Amino acid sequence: xxxxPTSSATPAARTASQELETRDMLLNIGPAHPAxxxxxxxxxxxxxxxxxxxxxxxxxxxxxxxxMAETVDxxxxxxxxxxxxxxxxxxxxxxxxxxxxxxxxITVPERCHYxxxxxxxxxxxxxxxxxxxxxxxxxxxxxxxxxMIKAREFLWExxxxxxxxxxxxxxxxxxxxxxDLPDDFEPPCRKAFEETRKVLAESRQMLxxxxxxxxxxxxxxxxxxEDAISYGIxxxxxxxxxxxxxxxxxxxxxxxxxxxxxxxxxxxxxxxDRYLVRMxxxxxxMRIVEAALRDIPPGPVLANPETGxxxxxxxxxxxxxxxxxxxxxxxxxxxxxxxxxxxxDRRPSIATxxxxxxxxxKEDGYGNIExxxxxxxxxxxxxxxxxxxxxxxxxxEGANGELGFYVVxxxxxxxxxxxxxxxxxxxMSALEKLxxxxxxxxxxxTFGSVNMIGGxxxx
Amino acid sequence: xxxxxxxxxxxxxxxxxxxxxxxxxxxxxxxxxxxFLVEAARYLQEDPALxxxxxxxxxxxDWSAFGKKPSPxxxxxxxxxxxxxxxxxxxxxxxxxxxxxRFAVVYHFYSTAHGHRxxxxxxxxxxxxxxxxxxxxxxxxxxxxxxxxxxxxxEFRGHPGLKRIxxxxxxxxxxxxxxxxxxxRQPLIGPVN
Numbered sequence: 001x002x003x004x005p006t007s008s009a010t011p012a013a014r015t016a017s018q019e020l021e022t023r024d025m026l027l028n029i030g031p032a033h034p035a036x037x038x039x040x041x042x043x044x045x046x047x048x049x050x051x052x053x054x055x056x057x058x059x060x061x062x063x064x065x066x067x068m069a070e071t072v073d074x075x076x077x078x079x080x081x082x083x084x085x086x087x088x089x090x091x092x093x094x095x096x097x098x099x100x101x102x103x104x105x106i107t108v109p110e111r112c113h114y115x116x117x118x119x120x121x122x123x124x125x126x127x128x129x130x131x132x133x134x135x136x137x138x139x140x141x142x143x144x145x146x147x148m149i150k151a152r153e154f155l156w157e158x159x160x161x162x163x164x165x166x167x168x169x170x171x172x173x174x175x176x177x178x179x180d181l182p183d184d185f186e187p188p189c190r191k192a193f194e195e196t197r198k199v200l201a202e203s204r205q206m207l208x209x210x211x212x213x214x215x216x217x218x219x220x221x222x223x224x225x226e227d228a229i230s231y232g233i234x235x236x237x238x239x240x241x242x243x244x245x246x247x248x249x250x251x252x253x254x255x256x257x258x259x260x261x262x263x264x265x266x267x268x269x270x271x272x273d274r275y276l277v278r279m280x281x282x283x284x285x286m287r288i289v290e291a292a293l294r295d296i297p298p299g300p301v302l303a304n305p306e307t308g309x310x311x312x313x314x315x316x317x318x319x320x321x322x323x324x325x326x327x328x329x330x331x332x333x334x335x336x337x338x339x340x341x342x343x344x345d346r347r348p349s350i351a352t353x354x355x356x357x358x359x360x361x362k363e364d365g366y367g368n369i370e371x372x373x374x375x376x377x378x379x380x381x382x383x384x385x386x387x388x389x390x391x392x393x394x395x396x397e398g399a400n401g402e403l404g405f406y407v408v409x410x411x412x413x414x415x416x417x418x419x420x421x422x423x424x425x426x427x428m429s430a431l432e433k434l435x436x437x438x439x440x441x442x443x444x445x446t447f448g449s450v451n452m453i454g455g456x457x458x459x
Numbered sequence: 460x461x462x463x464x465x466x467x468x469x470x471x472x473x474x475x476x477x478x479x480x481x482x483x484x485x486x487x488x489x490x491x492x493x494x495f496l497v498e499a500a501r502y503l504q505e506d507p508a509l510x511x512x513x514x515x516x517x518x519x520x521d522w523s524a525f526g527k528k529p530s531p532x533x534x535x536x537x538x539x540x541x542x543x544x545x546x547x548x549x550x551x552x553x554x555x556x557x558x559x560x561r562f563a564v565v566y567h568f569y570s571t572a573h574g575h576r577x578x579x580x581x582x583x584x585x586x587x588x589x590x591x592x593x594x595x596x597x598x599x600x601x602x603x604x605x606x607x608x609x610x611x612x613x614e615f616r617g618h619p620g621l622k623r624i625x626x627x628x629x630x631x632x633x634x635x636x637x638x639x640x641x642x643x644r645q646p647l648i649g650p651v652n
Contacts, residue, residue, distance in 0.1 A: 059625040066610075067634055071641050102484055229512050229571070232599030245571045389526070390553035392484050393516070393567055393578060404516055406565065410526045421516040421567075429602035458625055 024052060027440065031060050035444050037134050038454040042431075042447075046440060054435040054443075058428060061454035069418035073384040074100055074174050077418060082168045084420060085456040087130045088123035088399045090116075090159070092456075093172035096418075098253060099394035099405035100174045103387045104357060111349040112176050113254040114296040119171065120396075121285040121292075122159060122189075125196065126152045127399030127451070128236075128278040128285075135275070135448030136207060139216055144203045151199035154192040161188065174385055175358040176351025179342035186293055193286050200282060207275075217272040221434045221446030224269055231433075232426035235401025237450070240277045241269030247397035259291045274449040297349075316366045357385050384413040400424045400451055422456040460508065460575045462487035468509065469577070473499055478582075483553045488578040490557040496581055497591045503568055503577065504596055511568035511577060514593060517603035519564045519583075519611045522556055524637040558582035562613060564590050583613055592617040610635035 030041040039060035045053040065084065069077045081096045082089040094116050101108065108116075133148030156166045161182055163169040171178050207213045223233075225241040238245060246263045248256040264280035266273030342350070343361055351358040355374050364371025377383045389411040395404040401423030408417040427450050434446050460468070462482035469489050470477045476495035481488050491499055503511040557563050560582035568577045581590055592615040593600040604615040605624040612633035615621055623630065632639050 059623075059627070062625040064634065067639075067641060105484065227598070230598045232514055232597065232603075234513075243571065250571070250574050251576075388553065389555070390483050391486070391488075391578075393486055393576070395515070402515065404567070406516065406518060406567070408520055410524075412526075416525060417520050419516070419518040419565075425602065426599050429599060433598075 022047075029443070031057075035138050036447065037138075038452045038457075040428075040452060040454070040457075042435070042443070044435065044440065044443070049439045049441070051435050051438055051440060051443065054432045056428060056431050059458050061458040063455075063459065065420065065459040066418055069415055071414065073413050074387070074415060075385065077415065078172060078174075079168065079170045081420075082170055083455050084422065084459065085127070085398060085400065085403075085424075085453045086167060087453060088120075088127040089167065089169050090119045090123040090163075090171060091396060091398050091403060093169065094120050094254075095394065095396040095398070095403045096405050096407075096420075097172040097174050098396065099392055099407045100385075100387065100415075101352075102392045102394050103390060103407055103409055104174070104354075104385070105388075106175060106352050106354050106357060108176050108352050109349050110255070111180075111297050112351065114292050115177055115181055115350065116172065117254050117256065117259070118181070118289050118292045118296075119159065119162060121288045122155050124285045124399045125282045126155050126159075128282050129155075129196075131399075131448070131451040132203070132275060132278050135271075135445060136203070136213065138444045138448050139213055141207060141210065141213060144206055147199045147203055151196040154195045158185075158189055158192050161185065173351070173358060175354055180346040180350045189289065189293065193290070196282070196286065200279065204279065214272065216442070216445050217275055217449075218270060219268075220271050220438055220442040221274075221449060222268065222270045223430060223434055227433065228269070228430070231430040233401065233430060234426070235398065235423050236277045236281055237274060237401065237427050239263065240266035240273035242267055247395050247402050251395060253394075253396060255292070255295075256288075258295065259288050261285075261288045261291075271445045271449045316363070320366050386411060386413055395421070398423050398456075400427065400453070400456070420456075420459060422459065424450065424452050424457050428452060428457055460573055462575075465509070465575060465577050468506075469499065469503075472502055472506075478558065479554065481554045486578055487576065488580060490580045490582065493581050493583065493590060496579075497593065497596070499579065500566075500568075500593055500596055503579075508573075509570060509575075509577075510572040511570045513569040513571065514566065514597040514599055514603070515569045515576070516567040517564070517593070517600060517607060519562055519607045519613055519635075521562055521611060521635065521637045523561050525556060561585040562588065562611060564607065564613060566593075588612060589614045589616055591615070594618055609633070612636065 025046045027044045027046050028041065029044065030036045031039045041057040043055040043057070044051045065080055068080055077096060078093055081092040084092045129148045129152045133145040137145035159169060160166050162185065163171040163178070223241055225238070225243040228238045228241045229243060234245060242265060244263050244265045249263055261284045264277045264284065266277050343363060347361045359365070359378055360371040360374045365375040378385065387409045389409055391406070391408045393404055393406045395402045397403070402421065403423055404421035406419040406421070407415055410416040431447070431450060435443055438446065462485055465487040466480045466482065466489055470480065473491070473495055476492045476499060477489055478492060479490045503509050557580045562583040562585065564581045564583060566579040568579065583590060590613060592604055594604065594617065601619065602624060604618050605621060607613050608615065608621050609623040609626050610633055622628070626634065630645060
């Protein structure tokens with residue numbers, strides 16, 4: 001461990017304590033430390049237990065997202081966006097897709113907006129659960145962590161039901177979503193929320209009446225609203241300081257302006273307020289989902305239920321190859337379970353009708369030449385979506401704050417430049433200020449409330 | 460303030476500095492000469508009608524490979540082939556590159572008081588890759604400028620500690636430049652100290 005001498009007592013005023021040499025200690029925490037959920041290095045200069053200065057080093061999880069995005073086609077970027085904020089990947093999917101849709105100048109059907117909003121809000125809850133649970137665990141409340149992960153499990157089961165995956169969902173597409181919500185989505189969703197609410201109430205009891213938790217959270221990691229804005233901090237972290245900026249309210253996108261919800265705002269800007277804001281936001285997100293499930297327009301069913309008989313996809317291909325088009329006309333392809341909900345009957349309600357952007361329904365891809373051509377033009381190398389040359393910036397409210405995508409197109413099939421504005425980058429840049437003046441032990445709740453997500457921070 | 464009023468306001472205040480502007484897809488964009496950056500940023504931040512208190516994003520674009528990919532646009536750039544939807548304004552085509560310079564530093568400002576956004580584009584010549592730092596106006600500019608330096612090699616005058624942020628010390632080159640090959644490998648190094 002390095003030490004640096006800083007002060008020596010003047011001979012004129014010597015007291016017993018000043019005779020002892022005082023030194024600042026450099027304490028290196030990370031890059032791999034059990035209390036740093038993420039790979040990050042903090043070099044703290046300590047005076048006793050007080051942090052005088054903190055030097056934050058990031059970049060350990062840099063994967064070159066922006067460079068890779070320049071090498072694949074527009075839909076090919078979506079799997080990469082899953083890995084930005086991997087605790088709420090659906091919001092990243094949504095942000096990127098809406099940026100490209102703005103570039104193309106297309107809009108998606110209303111039902112698709114609702115589907116996206118529902119899943120984005122479920123993701124927001126999982127993100128906040130992870131953040132609060134991990135913070136509580138690091139302060140010794142391991143039970144809360146387990147309870148919250150249990151609640152997250154209920155929500156991830158919902159996500160799995162819709163997208164087929166838990167984490168790397170790749171659910172949104174430019175111009176729509178992969179598939180419609182399953183028919184029986186609402187009952188399990190209500191059940192999951194019921195469980196989540198139970199967990200939240202239990203956790204509140206365990207945390208807010210826990211002296212250790214409240215003492216360590218209150219008054220630590222304080223930042224004023226002016227400072228937070230100067231650092232570019234957004235999201236729950238900013239709102240805990242008293243500013244009420246929320247992209248969903250102030251720059252509404254999708255259908256947020258139609259859904260009633262409130263933006264919780266703190267007053268003190270400390271870790272406790274950030275905890276309270278996140279707890280309340282989860283409740284508000286559930287309100288949004290419930291309102292959205294009530295208001296979501298039913299999807300138009302195009303296929304005739306009498307002729308729309310199910311034909312296994314492989315059989316459909318064989319019939320089509322043999323030229324027996326009449327045998328499969330009006331039929332619904334039964335593909336693998338991951339394609340459920342993307343059939344011809346659901347497609348108009350989940351995707352734009354712009355044929356140059358969105359893949360045809362499997363029935364059309366297999367069953368007629370127009371569908372086959374459409375599929376070919378979109379997936380073959382050297383074809384694909386080609387937006388006009390231009391540049392757009394599109395922000396959505398991520399779980400950590402404003403998640404913006406700045407996409408530049410030169411008219412080719414791959415994006416010319418994709419820049420993501422990661423919300424926790426701004427918060428991490430303020431960490432040096434947040435930590436200075438606090439105790440070493442305060443680093444843990446402060447860092448927990450930052451909700452650093454390495455994938456998004458380092459890209 | 461809507462996009463055109465924002466542009467007019469900046470243009471009126473800095474008539475010599477604004478080289479072009481557009482509001483393609485509703486994003487107010489002003490291309491500004493490099494010397495006026497700090498002055499314009501301060502005006503954006505302090506003017507009561509603008510009050511841009513957020514520096515939301517700061518990034519750069521390397522224009523050197525623009526339009527050099529072989530395949531032509533599937534969507535017409537004229538906007539004719541695209542049905543103009545109700546929410547997105549402007550069927551006019553994008554006016555094109557901000558300048559003939561290789562790089563451009565792109566700033567996105569936002570005002571919480573008025574709810575408007577402005578994009579400021581500062582073209583930077585390859586021969587003189589320097590821009591003034593905005594760290595004096597927004598503290599968040601510190602890390603964002605370090606990232607642009609790291610990824611593009613654009614220097615920010617007046618920055619308190621311009622060093623790499625995502626890549627490691629000892630990394631050679633600037634990876635988001637278009638002439639940096641995607642598959643290029645560099646030896647991994649251990650900790651410096």
